[in-house]
Amino acid sequence: MKTAQPDSQAALVASQDVTGAKVYSRNHEQVGDIGHLMIDQHSGKVAYAVMTFGGFLGMGEEEQAIPWNSLRYDAGLDGYVTDITPEQLQNAPERPRGWERDRQYGTRAHDHFGVPYYW
Amino acid sequence: MKTAQPDSQAALVASQDVTGAKVYSRNHEQVGDIGHLMIDQHSGKVAYAVMTFGGFLGMGEEEQAIPWNSLRYDAGLDGYVTDITPEQLQNAPERPRGWERDRQYGTRAHDHFGVPYYW
Numbered sequence: 001m002k003t004a005q006p007d008s009q010a011a012l013v014a015s016q017d018v019t020g021a022k023v024y025s026r027n028h029e030q031v032g033d034i035g036h037l038m039i040d041q042h043s044g045k046v047a048y049a050v051m052t053f054g055g056f057l058g059m060g061e062e063e064q065a066i067p068w069n070s071l072r073y074d075a076g077l078d079g080y081v082t083d084i085t086p087e088q089l090q091n092a093p094e095r096p097r098g099w100e101r102d103r104q105y106g107t108r109a110h111d112h113f114g115v116p117y118y119w
Numbered sequence: 120m121k122t123a124q125p126d127s128q129a130a131l132v133a134s135q136d137v138t139g140a141k142v143y144s145r146n147h148e149q150v151g152d153i154g155h156l157m158i159d160q161h162s163g164k165v166a167y168a169v170m171t172f173g174g175f176l177g178m179g180e181e182e183q184a185i186p187w188n189s190l191r192y193d194a195g196l197d198g199y200v201t202d203i204t205p206e207q208l209q210n211a212p213e214r215p216r217g218w219e220r221d222r223q224y225g226t227r228a229h230d231h232f233g234v235p236y237y238w
Contacts, residue, residue: 012166012219015156037134043186044165068163098132
């Protein structure tokens with residue numbers, strides 16, 4: 001992971017600099033923006049970035065929860081890069097009511113995007 | 120820790136519901152508000168809540184970084200409770216320039232407030 005910081009072990013970023021940040025595909029095409037974060041109340045771990053995107057291969061403006069573990073900061077782009085594909089986004093598991101406390105949804109979502117669980 | 124959620128292991132909260140939340144002392148007196156969060160870019164862990172407070176035992180409006188590990192959510196108060204005392208706040212280590220990537224500051228701050236390191 002590239003970061004702007006000399007000591008990446010201790011690089012902190014303000015929440016307001018994450019929300020609104022741009023998300024890019026592996027090929028550095030812009031996919032969307034981070035709208036807000038979902039934070040595990042107990043551990044303080046950011047679980048998901050809720051991304052707004054539109055016009056990504058014909059998709060309309062939409063909102064999708066992306067596991068934080070699928071994003072990595074890229075200092076050169078001043079944004080986040082994800083390996084998630086348009087197909088993965090289109091086929092992402094739907095968020096059921098109460099998804100914020102639904103570990104089964106969390107498991108499905110992380111499995112779908114192929115990234116480690118946040119918990 | 121009390122939470123509003125039946126399954127506290129999986130309770131997620133939106134970042135915009137944390138920023139602006141009220142912080143209370145152990146005696147449930149309001150201490151301040153959470154202004155924003157500082158997030159570890161690498162791990163996705165919330166490291167600090169930057170709290171704005173004023174009028175707390177005569178202190179003026181100030182901003183202080185509080186380890187996330189010193190806060191616990193209280194559903195009854197719909198806010199966060201901390202065991203941090205006014206004395207601890209007043210004597211908190213100053214944040215040096217570049218504190219966002221200064222592990223020594225992080226160590227001092229967590230030791231000062233008597234809570235586990237976030238890393």
